[in-house]
Amino acid sequence: MSTTSTLSRRKKMMAWTGVVMLMAIFLLPMTGYISTGFVTVAEEQQVQEQQTNPRSDYWRLVRENTKGYSAVKGRETNELIQASGQNWRQLRNGPIATYGSWLIGFTLAVLAVFYMWRGKVELSHPRTGQTIERWTLNERRMHWLTAGLFVILGITGTSLFYGRLVLIPIFGHNGFSAYAEIAKWTHNILGPAFVVALFSMIVAWFKNNFLNKIDLEWFKAFGGMIGDKHPSAEKLNGGEKMWFWALATIGVALCLTGLVLDFPNFDQEREIIQVSHLIHVITALVLIAFAFGHIYIGTIGTEGALEGMVTGQVDTAWAEQHHDLWAKSVIKKESDSH
Amino acid sequence: MARMKFLCDEERCIECNACVTACKNEHEVPWGVNRRRVVTMDDGLPGEKSISVACMHCTDAPCQAVCPVDCFYTTDDGVVLHDKDMCIGCGYCLYACPFGAPQYPQEGAFGARGKMDKCTFCAGGPEEDHSHEELEKYGRNRLAEGKLPLCAEMCSTKSLLAGDGDIVSDIFRNRVIRREGEANTWGWNTAYKD
Ligand code: HEM
Ligand code: SF4
Ligand code: SF4
Numbered sequence: 374m375s376t377t378s379t380l381s382r383r384k385k386m387m388a389w390t391g392v393v394m395l396m397a398i399f400l401l402p403m404t405g406y407i408s409t410g411f412v413t414v415a416e417e418q419q420v421q422e423q424q425t426n427p428r429s430d431y432w433r434l435v436r437e438n439t440k441g442y443s444a445v446k447g448r449e450t451n452e453l454i455q456a457s458g459q460n461w462r463q464l465r466n467g468p469i470a471t472y473g474s475w476l477i478g479f480t481l482a483v484l485a486v487f488y489m490w491r492g493k494v495e496l497s498h499p500r501t502g503q504t505i506e507r508w509t510l511n512e513r514r515m516h517w518l519t520a521g522l523f524v525i526l527g528i529t530g531t532s533l534f535y536g537r538l539v540l541i542p543i544f545g546h547n548g549f550s551a552y553a554e555i556a557k558w559t560h561n562i563l564g565p566a567f568v569v570a571l572f573s574m575i576v577a578w579f580k581n582n583f584l585n586k587i588d589l590e591w592f593k594a595f596g597g598m599i600g601d602k603h604p605s606a607e608k609l610n611g612g613e614k615m616w617f618w619a620l621a622t623i624g625v626a627l628c629l630t631g632l633v634l635d636f637p638n639f640d641q642e643r644e645i646i647q648v649s650h651l652i653h654v655i656t657a658l659v660l661i662a663f664a665f666g667h668i669y670i671g672t673i674g675t676e677g678a679l680e681g682m683v684t685g686q687v688d689t690a691w692a693e694q695h696h697d698l699w700a701k702s703v704i705k706k707e708s709d710s711h
Numbered sequence: 712m713a714r715m716k717f718l719c720d721e722e723r724c725i726e727c728n729a730c731v732t733a734c735k736n737e738h739e740v741p742w743g744v745n746r747r748r749v750v751t752m753d754d755g756l757p758g759e760k761s762i763s764v765a766c767m768h769c770t771d772a773p774c775q776a777v778c779p780v781d782c783f784y785t786t787d788d789g790v791v792l793h794d795k796d797m798c799i800g801c802g803y804c805l806y807a808c809p810f811g812a813p814q815y816p817q818e819g820a821f822g823a824r825g826k827m828d829k830c831t832f833c834a835g836g837p838e839e840d841h842s843h844e845e846l847e848k849y850g851r852n853r854l855a856e857g858k859l860p861l862c863a864e865m866c867s868t869k870s871l872l873a874g875d876g877d878i879v880s881d882i883f884r885n886r887v888i889r890r891e892g893e894a895n896t897w898g899w900n901t902a903y904k905d
Contacts (some may be wrong), residue, residue: 441753442749442750442751442754449747449811450745452811453752453810455808455810456809458806462806462807466776533779537780546780546799549780550780550798553801557800557801637823643806646806650806668775
C-alpha cells in the first residue's frame with residue numbers, strides 16, 4: 374500500500390517538474406522580448422535627444438575599416454570590411470598592368486629603332502692592344518651577382534604579374550600553375566639575396582657617383598650617342614651615374630617593399646601590404662625598362678663596353694674615347710709609379 | 712538557377728560563435744584557419760552589434776580578378792570556389808577581398824603561405840562530389856546533398872541566412888517590416904551586383 378502511494382507521488386512530482394520545465398523553456402526566452410521592449414522605449418528617447426542617427430553612425434563605422442572585437446584571433450580578423458583592397462585590385466589590374474606593358478614595349482621599340490638608326494657605337498681609334506684595369510674581380514662578382522638576381526627576379530615577378538594574360542594561353546592553367554609555384558618560391562627566396570647584393574653595390578660604388586659639371590656637359594652632348602662628339606667623362610659617365618642613382622632610390626624602394634611582402638609573419642596589415650605591392654610593381658617595371666637601356670648600351674650598343682665588366686680590363690683606346698678623364702688619371706698614375 | 716547569398720541580420724546575431732564552431736567542425740578546417748568569424752562592433756557599449764562574416768561569394772569576385780594562376784570559378788549557383796591544386800599561395804586574393812575571407816595555413820618559416828582556404832558555401836570543390844579528395848581539401852559538399860550551409864542551418868536565432876538570394880531577401884524583408892526597422896543587408900552593396 375505505502376509503496377504504491379509513494380510511487381504515485383513520485384509520478385505526480387515528475388509530471389509537475391515536466392510542466393514547469395516546459396513552461397520555463399517557452400517563457401524564459403520571452404524575457405528577451407520584455408527587455409528589448411524596455412530598451413526600445415529608452416532608446417527612442419535617446420534618439421530624439423541625439424542629433425545624429427545612431428544606426429547610420431554604426432554603418433559608417435563598419436564601412437570605415439574600424440576594428441571591432443572577434444573571438445576568432447588572428448591578423449585583422451576583427452575588421453569587417455577592408456575597403457582599400459578594391460583600389461588595390463583596380464590599380465594593379467588596370468593602369469599599372471596597361472601602362473607597365475606600354476613602358477616595357479615602348480622601351481624595347483625605342484632601343485630597336487635606335488639600333489637600326491645609329492648602330493653600334495664603334496671605337497673611333499684602332500685598339501692599342503694596351504689595357505688598363507676598370508673593374509676589380511670583387512666589383513665584377515658583385516655586378517654579375519646583382520645582375521643575375523635582377524634578371525631572375527624580374528622574370529619570376531613579371532610572370533606572376535602578366536602570366537595570366539600571356540603565359541596561361543600558352544602553357545594552360547595547370548602548366549602555368551606548376552611554373553608559377555616555382556616562380557613564387559624563387560622570387561621570395563632570392564629577393565632578400567638581391568637586397569644584400571644591391572646594397573653592397575651601392576655602398577661600394579657610392580663615391581664614384583656624385584654628379585658634377587662634367588656630367589652636365591656629357592648630357593648636353595647626349596653622351597656621344599648622337600653625333601660624333603665625345604664628351605668628357607670620369608670613371609663613370611653621366612648616364613652610368615643616373616643608372617646608379619635610379620638603383621639607389623627606385624631600387625631601394627623596390628627592395629624595401631619586397632621585404633614587406635616577403636615576410637607576412639610580422640603581422641603587417643593589408644593596407645600596408647597593398648601599398649607596398651603597388652610600389653613594388655611600379656618600381657620593378659620602371660627598373661626593368663631602365664635595365665633594358667643599361668643592357669643595350671653595355672652590350673650591342675657600344676663596342677668594347679662588355680669586356681670591361683667581363684675581364685676587368687679595357688683597351689686604352691676605348692678608355693680614352695668613353696672615359697677620357699679617368700683614362701688620363703689612370704695612365705698618369707701608372708707612369709708615375711714606374 | 713538559384714543565386715546563393717549569405718545574409719547576417721545584425722539585429723539578431725548574439726555573438727554565440729556557433730556558426731564559427733560548426734563550420735570548423737563540419738569541414739575539418741586546417742589549424743589556424745577559420746572560414747567564418749563573428750565581429751562585434753562597439754563591444755560592451757550600448758548598441759553593440761555583431762555580424763557573422765565569411766566569404767560572401769561576390770558577383771565578379773575581386774579574388775578571382777587578381778589570382779595570378781586564375782584558379783577561381785563561379786558555379787551555376789553563384790558560389791565562388793577555387794582549385795587548391797593550382798593555388799600557389801601568393802596571398803593576392805586576400806589583398807583584394809573586402810571581407811578578409813581567404814586564409815592560409817602557414818607553410819614553412821617566416822609565415823610563408825600554403826594553399827588558400829576559404830568558405831565554400833558548403834559546396835566542396837572541383838574534385839568529384841563526395842570524393843575523399845574533395846573532403847580532404849575543401850570539406851563537406853552539403854549543396855550536392857541538397858542541403859544548405861551548416862552555419863546558417865544551425866544558427867539559433869536565424870540571424871545568419873544562406874540560400875537562394877531572392878528567398879533570403881524575402882525572409883529578411885518580412886522581418887524588417889514586422890519589426891519596423893531599417894533594412895540593412897550587411898555587405899550586400901559590397902558583395903553583390905545581381
Ligand atoms: C629585380 C628586382 C625585382 C623585380 C623586377 C621584381 C618584380 C616583381 C613583380 C613584377 C612582382 C609581381 C607583382 C604581381 O604579380 O602583381 C613581384 C612580387 C613580389 N616581389 Fe618582387 N621584384 C624584385 C625584387 C624583389 C625583392 C628584392 C624582393 C624581396 C626582398 C621581392 C619580393 C617580392 C614579393 C614577396 C612579391 C610577391 C610575390 C608573391 O608573394 O607571390 N621582389 N616582384
Ligand atoms: S568574399 Fe572575398 S573570397 Fe569571397 S568571393 Fe568575395 S572577394 Fe572572393
Ligand atoms: S593565394 Fe591562391 S587562390 Fe589566392 S590569388 Fe594566389 S594563387 Fe590564387
